[in-house]
Amino acid sequence: MKHFRIFTIILLAGCLLASGCTKKPTTGSLLDTPGGDSGSSASAAPSGADPATSGSTSAGSGLSGSSMSEEPVADDGSMTGSSASGIDSAAGSDATITGFTPVYFDFDQYTLTLSSRESLSNNASFLRANPGMNVTIEGHCDERGSDQYNIALGERRAQAAQNYLISLGVERSRVNVVSYGEEMPANPGHDESAWAENRRCEFTSR
Amino acid sequence: MLRLFFALFLFVTPLSVLAAPVEITAPGKQNIPLALTSLITETPPLARPEIPTTFREALLSDLTLSGLFSFIPDEAFLDDASHLGLTSNKIDFGQWRILGASALFKGAYRFEKGQLVVEARLFDVAERRLICGRRYRGSVSDLRRMAHAFSDQILKQLTGIKGPFASRIAFISNASGKKELYLTDIDGSEPQQITRHRSIVLNPDFSPVGKELIYTSYRHGKPDLYRREIYSGSETRLAAFPGVNISGRYRPDGREIAITLSRDGNSELYLIGTDGTLHHRLTENYAIDVDPSWSPRGDALVFVSDRIGNPHLYIYDLVEQKEHRLTFNGKYNATPDWNPTRDSIVFSRLEEGQFDLYTISPDGKQEVRLTETPESEEHPRWSPDGRFIVYSLGKEGHHAIYLMRADGSGVRRITSPSDNSTHPAWSGGW
Numbered sequence: 001m002k003h004f005r006i007f008t009i010i011l012l013a014g015c016l017l018a019s020g021c022t023k024k025p026t027t028g029s030l031l032d033t034p035g036g037d038s039g040s041s042a043s044a045a046p047s048g049a050d051p052a053t054s055g056s057t058s059a060g061s062g063l064s065g066s067s068m069s070e071e072p073v074a075d076d077g078s079m080t081g082s083s084a085s086g087i088d089s090a091a092g093s094d095a096t097i098t099g100f101t102p103v104y105f106d107f108d109q110y111t112l113t114l115s116s117r118e119s120l121s122n123n124a125s126f127l128r129a130n131p132g133m134n135v136t137i138e139g140h141c142d143e144r145g146s147d148q149y150n151i152a153l154g155e156r157r158a159q160a161a162q163n164y165l166i167s168l169g170v171e172r173s174r175v176n177v178v179s180y181g182e183e184m185p186a187n188p189g190h191d192e193s194a195w196a197e198n199r200r201c202e203f204t205s206r
Numbered sequence: 207m208l209r210l211f212f213a214l215f216l217f218v219t220p221l222s223v224l225a226a227p228v229e230i231t232a233p234g235k236q237n238i239p240l241a242l243t244s245l246i247t248e249t250p251p252l253a254r255p256e257i258p259t260t261f262r263e264a265l266l267s268d269l270t271l272s273g274l275f276s277f278i279p280d281e282a283f284l285d286d287a288s289h290l291g292l293t294s295n296k297i298d299f300g301q302w303r304i305l306g307a308s309a310l311f312k313g314a315y316r317f318e319k320g321q322l323v324v325e326a327r328l329f330d331v332a333e334r335r336l337i338c339g340r341r342y343r344g345s346v347s348d349l350r351r352m353a354h355a356f357s358d359q360i361l362k363q364l365t366g367i368k369g370p371f372a373s374r375i376a377f378i379s380n381a382s383g384k385k386e387l388y389l390t391d392i393d394g395s396e397p398q399q400i401t402r403h404r405s406i407v408l409n410p411d412f413s414p415v416g417k418e419l420i421y422t423s424y425r426h427g428k429p430d431l432y433r434r435e436i437y438s439g440s441e442t443r444l445a446a447f448p449g450v451n452i453s454g455r456y457r458p459d460g461r462e463i464a465i466t467l468s469r470d471g472n473s474e475l476y477l478i479g480t481d482g483t484l485h486h487r488l489t490e491n492y493a494i495d496v497d498p499s500w501s502p503r504g505d506a507l508v509f510v511s512d513r514i515g516n517p518h519l520y521i522y523d524l525v526e527q528k529e530h531r532l533t534f535n536g537k538y539n540a541t542p543d544w545n546p547t548r549d550s551i552v553f554s555r556l557e558e559g560q561f562d563l564y565t566i567s568p569d570g571k572q573e574v575r576l577t578e579t580p581e582s583e584e585h586p587r588w589s590p591d592g593r594f595i596v597y598s599l600g601k602e603g604h605h606a607i608y609l610m611r612a613d614g615s616g617v618r619r620i621t622s623p624s625d626n627s628t629h630p631a632w633s634g635g636w
Contacts (some may be wrong), residue, residue, distance in 0.1 A: 035600045082622060108538070143603075144559060146540030146584070147629075148409060148453045149510055149517055151422075151429055152466065152473035152494040155450055159472070178428050179450060185387070190602040 067136035084166070097126045100135070100203035102186075103161055104196065108145065112164060120161055122201055124168035130205075137161050138202045141178040142195035147181050154179030161201045229297065238364070240275040241307040241331075244289045246323065248316035257315055257349060264350040265311070267393055268357035268371040271609060273614050274364060278307050290314060290329050293533060299334045307331050316376070322346050325357040328363070338363045345357070350395055361591075367547075370589035374597055374633040376410040376419055377607050381625040387421055388627070389436065389508065394607070394620030401441075403586065409453060412633040419631075420444065422452045431465060434481075444482040453496045457482075457504045458546065464488075464498040464507055475509060475522065488522055489529065498522075499544045499551070501568070506541040508532060508551050508568070519553060521568065528617035532570050541585050544568070547592030550612070554584045563597060563614070576614035583608075590634045598628040 100123050103116040112120070127133060139158030141150035158177035166172050186202075187194040219355070242265065244258035280287075280303050286298040292312055293309050296502040302310050315322060317409050321373045323345050328337040338359050342352035354371040361369030371392050376408040382399065385406045401407050403425040410421040413569055417436045420430050431445035431454045445451040449468030461487065467476050475488040477494050489495045493513035500507055507522045519532040519539050534541045534586040538556035545551065549568050563576040577583045586597040594610050598605045600623060607621040607630045621627045 080297070108512075145556065146497065146517070146554070148466070148496045148541055149494060149512075150469070151450055151452050152496050155468055155473065158492065172454065180406070180424075183408075183424075188603075 027180075043091075051197065060122065070194055094154060097122050097129065100126060100205070102200045102202050105157055105201075107142065107195070107199065107200040110153060110160050112160055116161075120164045124165050124170050127165070127170050128173065131206045134174045134176075134206050135165075136206050137175060137177045138184075138204065139177060140184060140200050140202065141182045142198040143182045143185065143190070144195065145182065147183070151179050151181035154181045157201050158201075222619055234356060237276045238274055238308050239278055239306050240269065240270070240288075240309045240311065241278040241283065241302055241305060241508075243283065243313070245313045245315045246288065246290050248290065248325075249315050252317045254346070255544075256268045256470055257322070257346065260349050261313070261315075261353045264353035266635040268354060269360065271611070271618065272357070272361060272369065272370075273611055273616055274361075294329060294335050297334075299331050302331045309337070315563050318343075322349065324349070324350070324352050328360055329408065333510070350391065350393065351519040354392060359489075367591050367593075368635070370591045370594060370632065373590060373636045374412075375607065375620070376412065376631045376633070377621065377627045379409055379412065379597075379621070379625045380625075382555070387419065388435075390621070392609070397621065400436070409629050410631045411455050413456050413460050414634050417636075420454045420456065420463065422454065431482075436441055442482075445478055447484075453498060455498055455500060457500055458501075458502060459504055464500065466496045466498070468501050475504075475507065492629055497541055499542050501544050502593065508544050510540050510542065518565070519551070532568070533566060533573075534570070536574060539564075543587045544590045545588050545612075546590060547628070550592075552586040552588065552595055554586060560601070563595070565612075574613075576610070585629050587630055587632050588612075589632050594632075596630040596632050598630060600626075 040050070057159070092180040101119040103112070103119045105116070106113070127135060134188070139154030139156070141154050155177060158179055162175045162177050165175055185194070185198040186200060187197040218267050219516045230265055231325050234386065242262065244259070244262050247253040266277070276321060278626055284301040285299045289296070289298075291297055292314060297310070297312065297559070308331055310331050311327070312324045312329065313324060315324045317323070322345060324342045326342070327339045329335065329433050330337050340356055340359055342348070342355065344352065348540050351372060357371040358369035361367065373392060373451040374389055376387060376389050378385050380386070384404050385399040385408065386399055387407045387410055388397045389400050400419070402425070403423050406424040408422040409424055410419050412419055418433060419436060420433045421434050422433055425432070426443070426446065429450045430443050430451050431451040432441055433444045434441040444452070445465060445467070446493065447469040449466050450473060451465060451467055455461050463478050465476055465478055466473050468474070470487070472492065473494045474490065475487065475498055476590060477485040480538070489506070489511070493511050494517070495509055498507040505524050509521055509522060510517050511520050516537050517540055520529050521532050522529045536555040536557060542551050542553040542555070550565045551568060552563060552565045555564055560580070561582040562578060563583045563586050564573055565576060566573045581599050581601045583597050586595050588595060595612060596607060596609050599608045600606055602604060603626055604622040604623050605626050605628045605630055607627045608617055608619050610617045624628040
């Protein structure tokens, strides 16, 4: 069964590739921020995603809604380990979610990876379980890159997360965004693992 | 008699030997042998040895950066160096000619009613005449600025364009633990903290017409644009539209500001008035558009956009209202600054994790690499005369402000690396 799934994913990915990278997915258009050119280039990002890890992460539901590009691996080891909690299944387990989960991005990217979507559906569930709560999404970048550009990029990341939450039924009025660019790293280090932790959105209730 | 002369209006004559205007961007080609003597006291009982030392140090520093001169070693100076005469008829030019000097600096200082008075003169040795003379009055703490002002005059006489040494440099430092705005002289002396937002202050720009600065600050929890009068300290939040209010840059006439706002959804370029009112939206696309810099005439902007997927430089023509791509090399080009006096745009390019500085002509045809170090060079800004560049250099949170000539030569550091300083901006004339 699992092998069959992996095979399907590969097949689907192949179809998407064949149909051209620039084509936008038709479902879940809210999921993707505009600027498809850069989104498509994300697929070439050196994420280190290998098919085995991809297959273990989740069922095809994430894939159908996404550009074919993204597998979450390189960003964030802790997230990729979580098994088969697709968008729909996460929505059903509101009671077990106790807080917000940050989401992570590739360098110079604001497209949501599969694991980012999982985190966001957790966050959407948390918001549904706490109807009086509003959230601020902080967009952050790593220290590389130009800092004014990174403020704009951080906002893009926060908006991508915001739009995804809205697509999952969270009221727009409950979600606002602010970008800190590269100014507030989560990890003060200067290596790839620190940078990966710093390319993120954080969620704070207000 | 001497005093009577000093009371006369100080005059300036063109330099015959060095008559042709000198270009500064080709170090080594221009090499005027200069004898730089120390100030001599005119009031020996009030002599203060640190005055000649400080003045000479500042003058030597500026003139070295100019790249115009070679300096005759002090040890070779003959007795005229210690003679007070500051008029061409009292100077033994023969002594200076023997040493191979083409130009001679002589000067003196005295105290008048508690005020420091500095006399500064530059002579053409071959023609035995004054090139440039100035008298400065002030306190001892103004001494370096007197030297910078005279350096500016020397460049004006020799090149036709005033030097930038008496101007100021603003920069961002987190020496206090938070990123705040600072102001310093060109030599980095006496940096002063300007903001105390205890937040994040970024990306300053000087008004070309007044003693004021704009910058981005998170003082109210998000990136807004602020304006501050430097001397009164009066500060206003100029632009606080929803979303980001970043990358503010004054038009060369000082009457409008180009800025990146995301009020309409994503980062776009706009023009706002100096009172913060929205004038025009310029760009309209799904990409990030940031870091505008004005052409000298204020009829175009160079800016950064990721519309092809990664950041490159583009030019927005305000007359035609058209945009076109400027850079095709590299994968990550950022922080452009358009030279205020010539056809050159300096910018930073990210390659293998480090930024280096490049210049490119506005037609995109000529690209020149300026820096090649293991560290990261970023945030370049031209001097008001367009002959020098201020920028930040460093890595891993240890950055300092540096100066160099337009061609990348003459590199020098002006702030302490421990202060972690970035985002310099060079003022206009001060």
